[in-house]
């Protein structure tokens with residue numbers, strides 16, 4: 001709703017009230033309509049100020065209302081009525097003015113922002129466009145290039161940036177409402193003709209066609225199949241080429257298409273899923289709201305390889321004191337330089353001073369004696385990690401939390417060797433650790449809820465989307481990757497090429513297909529793991545038996561490439577060829593194609609034609625099937641956890657909502673039917689055996705994704 005009061009004698013103050021972000025729910029919209037009418041009709045009121053309760057202007061339309069029968073006054077006429085008012089209306093912006101919130105402010109005649117306020121039109125991130133006049137007013141106010149940039153990226157700007165762009169008229173360090181009230185009185189009675197943005201001509205650059213085409217090309221490239229960014233460009237183009245009223249019609253038309261698209265649903269699901277994972281719970285019943293994190297003022301990182309350096313940077317950027325330990329002198333010197341460089345570049349980008357003095361470096365593990373939390377990031381080797389952990393437990397003060405950065409090792413096994421296993425958790429960072437948004441916080445049966453709460457809170461402080469997951473091989477993300485990779489290898493054996501597989505996945509929306517990704521991360525990484533698992537057999541014989549390991553179908557293709565020294569980009573050869581080692585542009589490699597032909601012949605494999613549909617079904621449904629197993633095993637608490645991991649850590653396209661959401665969109669019955677089909681064709685592939693949770697969900701009528709948790713809980717309580 002909206003509150004009304006008269007202040008300073010002559011100012012009608014309208015306060016949006018809908019905690020926590022004053023979203024424009026039906027009640028708030030109705031409140032605004034009513035209170036604006038009241039203020040304009042009151043002869044004692046000379047000017048109007050609109051603000052939000054609790055120092056927060058407005059977080060935009062109420063996303064929870066989307067997908068319901070939306071009632072209440074629509075936004076566009078409400079904002080038009082404000083703009084048409086004959087008394088000055090001033091927006092007092094504190095906290096955030098986002099989406100419909102900023103559009104509301106753009107309908108006001110003046111905008112005054114607090115210096116800490118943030119403004120933006122993030123609709124594109126929800127699969128929408130700013131359809132309350134945002135695509136028509138913003139370019140008229142700030143020009144086409146700036147409007148295109150803000151609307152197609154959805155990025156937020158600071159109040160100072162907004163002032164520079166011309167979005168706000170004034171920035172203040174004082175109470176923005178008080179300043180707005182005073183200001184509104186100072187302009188009362190003045191003509192408002194020049195303050196109505198919809199009446200402005202849209203300033204056009206000389207070569208606007210070239211501008212729009214260039215932007216459209218870039219936007220399409222970045223969008224990976226998402227339709228909202230493209231519609232945003234089309235709407236701004238309408239602002240530049242059509243009169244305001246026609247532009248508005250175009251904006252509404254484009255919005256209607258987006259609003260009902262599955263992509264918008266997927267992106268809005270991601271918005272809420274990202275927040276839902278913060279409300280973690282463990283199978284023991286421990287949960288986010290009953291587990292108190294320990295304060296962390298000082299942290300340490302052990303091992304300054306690539307991961308350790310990124311973690312050090314991410315910790316220092318949160319404002320913590322960091323002790324960075326590396327026993328090898330040369331590596332320590334190199335790390336010091338690299339970390340300083342990363343911090344300086346990051347600080348320059350954000351226009352702040354680098355935080356170099358927060359880090360102290362040492363070759364001696366005793367330097368960590370006083371820290372509250374340690375993140376060990378040494379080489380991925382259980383014996384080495386165990387040795388480091390034993391040293392740590394002897395050196396650290398009592399109660400220090402011991403975190404291992406591992407992508408696959410058994411966190412509980414490591415914990416079991418410690419005197420205080422409850423203090424041990426896994427923190428699986430993704431490379432580069434100071435850039436990638438995802439963090440898997442891995443708990444074992446011995447990890448205390450407080451340890452999990454502390455790691456989750458630290459992840460949040462580091463700007464990560466942190467997801468608490470149980471301990472199993474590969475945790476959630478890498479465990480699901482195994483069947484995906486395996487299917488990709490099998491498809492090559494059966495007749496596909498890396499180009500075909502990658503094209504299918506990239507057209508689906510992944511920024512990189514599986515083989516280009518493998519070339520980037522290095523084929524040797526998986527090879528080392530397979531060797532450790534005793535799956536790799538040197539120079540195997542030919543025929544079918546050579547492709548069976550530990551009782552299941554196995555493809556040695558990756559091993560064979562590694563034996564040739566083809567590790568991917570770093571060696572200039574992998575599934576593709578590169579101009580030189582380290583080069584990033586993948587080119588088709590005739591050698592690889594001949595190698596596949598020869599390989600198939602040697603193993604008696606008759607290549608067949610494989611289409612993109614089969615690639616998607618085999619790779620994605622196998623991955624999804626493992627996701628259901630993970631839910632069934634209680635490794636992830638709900639499908640949102642899996643989806644957030646895949647969207648933020650593995651490049652799953654947000655406009656497809658994550659693998660589990662996607663399965664729901666495709667239809668669980670269809671996913672099950674295709675898995676059964678492929679399992680019949682490949683009975684020697686356990687990953688294609690449909691998971692019993694999937695079968696049960698289908699048998700119970702394929703409930704919507706927000707009801708899966710109930711089905712899982714019910715099942716677990718029956719066991």
Ligand SMILES: CCCCCC/C=C/CC(=O)SCCNC(=O)CCNC(=O)[C@H](O)C(C)(C)COP(=O)(O)OP(=O)(O)OC[C@H]1O[C@@H](n2cnc3c(N)ncnc32)[C@H](O)[C@@H]1OP(=O)(O)O
Pocket residue numbers: 020021023059060061062063064075096098099100101122123126128129130131132255256259272275276
């Ligand atoms: C066909 C015609 C249709 C008409 C449609 C008109 C279209 C209008 C376009 C829009 O305005 S779309 C919405 C645009 N706004 C946004 O995208 C902003 C989303 N919110 C945020 O970015 C952040 O929440 C924030 C405002 C910057 C605050 O961040 P903070 O970290 O402080 O808090 P959160 O944890 O993110 O949020 C707290 C709580 O509030 C819920 N929430 C936030 N924004 C909205 C919203 N716009 N609608 C509904 N609920 C919102 C959020 O989900 C959290 O609650 P939860 O219970 O923890 O999930």
